Amino acid sequence: MELPADLTVLSPDGLYLWAPSGAAGAWGLANCLLVASGGEAALVDTPYDPRMTRALIAAADRVLPPGTEVTTVVNTHANGDHCYGNSFFPGAEIVSTQASLERHCHEITPQQMHHLVHVSDPDDPIGWYARERFGSYEYADTRVVPPTLTFSGSYDLKVGGVELRLIEVGPAHTAGDLVAHLPGQGVVMAGDIVFPEDHPVHWEGPLAEVARACEDVLALDADRIVPGHGGVIGPEGLRAHIAYLRELEGLIHERHARGQGPYEAADAILADGFHPHLGAPERVVMVTFVEYHHLAATGAAPDMAALASHAARWAYDRRHAATGG
Ligand SMILES: [Zn+2]
Numbered sequence: 028m029e030l031p032a033d034l035t036v037l038s039p040d041g042l043y044l045w046a047p048s049g050a051a052g053a054w055g056l057a058n059c060l061l062v063a064s065g066g067e068a069a070l071v072d073t074p075y076d077p078r079m080t081r082a083l084i085a086a087a088d089r090v091l092p093p094g095t096e097v098t099t100v101v102n103t104h105a106n107g108d109h110c111y112g113n114s115f116f117p118g119a120e121i122v123s124t125q126a127s128l129e130r131h132c133h134e135i136t137p138q139q140m141h142h143l144v145h146v147s148d149p150d151d152p153i154g155w156y157a158r159e160r161f162g163s164y165e166y167a168d169t170r171v172v173p174p175t176l177t178f179s180g181s182y183d184l185k186v187g188g189v190e191l192r193l194i195e196v197g198p199a200h201t202a203g204d205l206v207a208h209l210p211g212q213g214v215v216m217a218g219d220i221v222f223p224e225d226h227p228v229h230w231e232g233p234l235a236e237v238a239r240a241c242e243d244v245l246a247l248d249a250d251r252i253v254p255g256h257g258g259v260i261g262p263e264g265l266r267a268h269i270a271y272l273r274e275l276e277g278l279i280h281e282r283h284a285r286g287q288g289p290y291e292a293a294d295a296i297l298a299d300g301f302h303p304h305l306g307a308p309e310r311v312v313m314v315t316f317v318e319y320h321h322l323a324a325t326g327a328a329p330d331m332a333a334l335a336s337h338a339a340r341w342a343y344d345r346r347h348a349a350t351g352g
Pocket of ligand 1: 190
């Protein structure tokens with residue numbers, strides 16, 4: 028994992044990106060956006076673990092005028108890689124959707140992650156997967172701080188002279204996704220509804236809703252879209268990502284119609300060479316289970332732990348393969 032020492036300037040009027048990077052298919056390396064203007068500062072998303080959050084704060088300190096503190100934190104959704112760093116900003120207003128706040132109790136906790144990475148059976152697929160993909164993160168001291176100000180629909184903020192429109196686009200990636208639109212800068216921080224460099228996971232789904240949320244972002248007419256993970260893209264990159272989502276939806280529905288089970292369907296879609304250059308193919312297994320869940324229309328929310336075990340099993344069975352993200 029590479030933690031950047033410096034923020035990237037997205038706009039000279041106080042818009043900065045902190046973008047950690049790592050191997051293809053890595054989990055936990057989410058982008059954070061810093062808005063600093065007129066002696067005020069806000070952060071959209073906080074990093075996954077204390078080491079990462081300290082690196083982000085050090086990078087932010089190099090650009091923030093003396094005495095300027097982050098007093099507003101926005102969480103695009105409730106997954107830990109977008110909000111576990113919240114406790115490093117004591118006193119800040121933590122803004123997210125009401126649906127995200129309600130989602131917090133369904134999330135896998137840092138304590139559960141610590142257990143999976145350090146205590147669970149390493150020869151069990153989920154114990155093996157947790158160690159392989161999450162073993163470099165610290166969970167022991169992470170305290171989850173949920174949102175302190177929530178909204179449904181949209182919420183407008185001003186950070187100095189910069190306008191920040193928060194728009195609820197979930198349920199899609201999770202139950203409570205929001206995007207942050209900065210109309211004056213032509214930028215949208217999209218969170219994980221846009222996830223273009225690896226196979227994405229979408230915990231809530233269905234894929235039609237994720238594609239619809241991406242269309243909503245496209246309609247904002249921004250020049251630059253900051254995904255939850257990976258490099259900044261333009262509208263054409265987002266259109267390509269929407270095409271990926273629709274293609275996957277079609278393939279899954281076709282196999283469902285043929286009576287195939289979700290695990291076998293995902294396995295066959297990957298074996299047929301579905302975007303083989305993308306990392307984390309096991310996330311296609313998760314997305315397929317979510318899609319089947321919606322096709323079964325039980326009304327219950329998809330179970331995150333069950334999704335993680337299906338993906339872990341698929342990756343574990345292929346752990347000796349030369350490729351696979
Ligand atoms: Zn994420």
